[in-house]
Amino acid sequence: MREVPDEVQKRLNGWFYCFWGFTICFYLFGILGVLCSTIAAASEGYAVKVFTVIASGCMAFVGFVQPDRQYRKYVIAWRLLDEKVNMYRHGLIEIQELLEGMAGAERALDQIERDTASTKPTNPTPGQQSPVSPTGQPAKPSQPVPASPAQQTSPQRHSPNSNQPPTDAGAPDANTRKPDGTGSNQAKPDEKKVD
Numbered sequence: 001m002r003e004v005p006d007e008v009q010k011r012l013n014g015w016f017y018c019f020w021g022f023t024i025c026f027y028l029f030g031i032l033g034v035l036c037s038t039i040a041a042a043s044e045g046y047a048v049k050v051f052t053v054i055a056s057g058c059m060a061f062v063g064f065v066q067p068d069r070q071y072r073k074y075v076i077a078w079r080l081l082d083e084k085v086n087m088y089r090h091g092l093i094e095i096q097e098l099l100e101g102m103a104g105a106e107r108a109l110d111q112i113e114r115d116t117a118s119t120k121p122t123n124p125t126p127g128q129q130s131p132v133s134p135t136g137q138p139a140k141p142s143q144p145v146p147a148s149p150a151q152q153t154s155p156q157r158h159s160p161n162s163n164q165p166p167t168d169a170g171a172p173d174a175n176t177r178k179p180d181g182t183g184s185n186q187a188k189p190d191e192k193k194v195d
Contacts, residue, residue: 001089008102012081015105019074026067033058073112080105 004012033055040051084101087093093101 002091004085004089005095005098008081008085008098011102011105012078012085015074015078015081019071019078022067022071022074025065026062026071029058029061029067033062069116073109073116076112077105077109080108 036051036055036058040048040055043051081102084093084098084105088095088098
């Protein structure tokens with residue numbers, strides 16, 4: 001196995017520690033805030049004030065620092081670089097490709113920071129893509145798929161409130177009389193239908 005350059009290894013380790021640090025902060029402050037608010041609700045006297053202040057501080061940290069977002073951006077960059085480092089260690093790529101991979105991870109990190117700073121967080125609706133893909137490249141906007149020509153021109157012969165199954169648009173209706181008078185389930189106007 002080849003030795004990874006110090007600059008690349010430092011960057012890889014830094015991103016690793018960042019994403020784990022933010023993960024720990026997210027869960028630590030989140031759980032501590034919920035526990036303290038629960039204890040404050042069940043307590044009386046001076047303890048209520050103490051636990052309320054601690055809970056407020058924890059929730060403020062989670063809300064303003066947003067360690068879950070910080071985690072996401074560092075873990076994406078780390079994963080991109082880690083893949084290139086492993087390929088380099090096993091001789092599958094050369095130093096130039098490793099450095100390009102590090103630059104690509106930096107670009108992804110930069111793009112995520114720009115997108116986070118310029119947009120409000122939104123949860124995409126089902127079928128939509130998030131604003132940034134895991135590689136840091138802007139996601140393509142989702143567009144509805146146009147209906148095929150057959151779907152656009154065929155008439156609907158089935159009512160949603162009907163209990164009968166839909167019929168083929170090209171098939172004759174069971175109650176339609178052919179020109180020679182055959183093919184109808186209905187009696188002629190002057191005849192009575194006999195069952």
